[in-house]
Amino acid sequence: MDLSSLKLRKARTDSPGLVSYVSGFAISIALTLAAYFLVVQYAGSGGAVLDRSTLIFAIVALAIVQLAVQLIFFLHLGKDSKPHWNLIVFAYAALLIVAIVAGSLWVMYHLNYNMMLMPPAEVDAYMIDL
Amino acid sequence: MTENLTENKTVFGFWVYILSDCFLFATLFATYAVLHGNTYGGPGARELFSLPFVLAETLILLTSSFTAGLTLLAAHQDKRDQVLAWIGVTLLLGLCFLGLELKEFAQLYTEGNSWTRSGFLSAFFTLVGTHGAHVAAGSLWMIVLMIQIGRKGLTDGLMNRLMRWSLFWHFLDVVWIFIFTFVYLMGAIN
Numbered sequence: 001m002d003l004s005s006l007k008l009r010k011a012r013t014d015s016p017g018l019v020s021y022v023s024g025f026a027i028s029i030a031l032t033l034a035a036y037f038l039v040v041q042y043a044g045s046g047g048a049v050l051d052r053s054t055l056i057f058a059i060v061a062l063a064i065v066q067l068a069v070q071l072i073f074f075l076h077l078g079k080d081s082k083p084h085w086n087l088i089v090f091a092y093a094a095l096l097i098v099a100i101v102a103g104s105l106w107v108m109y110h111l112n113y114n115m116m117l118m119p120p121a122e123v124d125a126y127m128i129d130l
Numbered sequence: 131m132t133e134n135l136t137e138n139k140t141v142f143g144f145w146v147y148i149l150s151d152c153f154l155f156a157t158l159f160a161t162y163a164v165l166h167g168n169t170y171g172g173p174g175a176r177e178l179f180s181l182p183f184v185l186a187e188t189l190i191l192l193t194s195s196f197t198a199g200l201t202l203l204a205a206h207q208d209k210r211d212q213v214l215a216w217i218g219v220t221l222l223l224g225l226c227f228l229g230l231e232l233k234e235f236a237q238l239y240t241e242g243n244s245w246t247r248s249g250f251l252s253a254f255f256t257l258v259g260t261h262g263a264h265v266a267a268g269s270l271w272m273i274v275l276m277i278q279i280g281r282k283g284l285t286d287g288l289m290n291r292l293m294r295w296s297l298f299w300h301f302l303d304v305v306w307i308f309i310f311t312f313v314y315l316m317g318a319i320n
Contacts, residue, residue, distance in 0.1 A: 018203060020199075021196060021199035021200060021203065022196075025192070025193075025196040032185075032188055032192065032307075032310070036185050039318050039319060042319060043318050052319060055319060056316065056319065059311055059315050059316070062311070063307050063308060063310075063312075066307050067304060067308075070195070070300060070303065070307070071304070075300050086142065086145055089149060090145075090149060093152055096153070097152060100153070100156050100160065101156050101159060101160045101163070104157075104160040104163075104164065105160060105164065108164040109164075
């Protein structure tokens, strides 16, 4: 065994521990079940506890929290990356993804409105009063 | 030193690939968000999808992401047999997930709700099918890894591949969180 492979094996031993995976797994299951039962409860009782927009906000928030949990506990993002390149590339990708998705939806939801063959006042009357 | 550096570089390169794959999924999610209401008079998400079924899929994939972590943990402790066992468990869970997904697809197809039915279903099959294709690729990767580790043991090269595969597998579970939330849970609310 030469020096370089010795070093690599030493690097293997101080890897992220079992605790990290178990806690990530437990939190992820809890978040999944929470979102699931919120929706089942809503579908069953017709929105007695949470109204629709609060519910949508809640399950999207739960998904984003679970994303963060898995990035930290499973992918160990930002923990050992000394030059922080992993994190920088991730942040840039996240920014572009938000721009792509939000931008596409923005354009598509306004498409009918802005592409009508009538002036704005008539579009309002046509689309809202219809 | 040099070996450590190459290891970091290949894992980093793979991380960049994964992020580029995120762009693929982001565009498919955006497409689905635009088309999810365009059912062309056919059934929508609420009529078609069964939540308990999808919860089972979700928990299976989540558990497989956990066992993928245990695989890497065993590899770091140089326990070859444990690594093989945990990859085996992960592979089994991955195949269960794929089986359930194919069952759902087959049911939709035979009931006349294939990807040609409506814009909504085209977007659904493209998004969920692309994720399923990734899971199939990850499963194939596991089979190759098991054969290679069985033959050569935990060499430095295979450690490197294991790390990249575990990144890939965790990534697939992260994508599924959003499919679960935006396609299935949101579908049941609308």
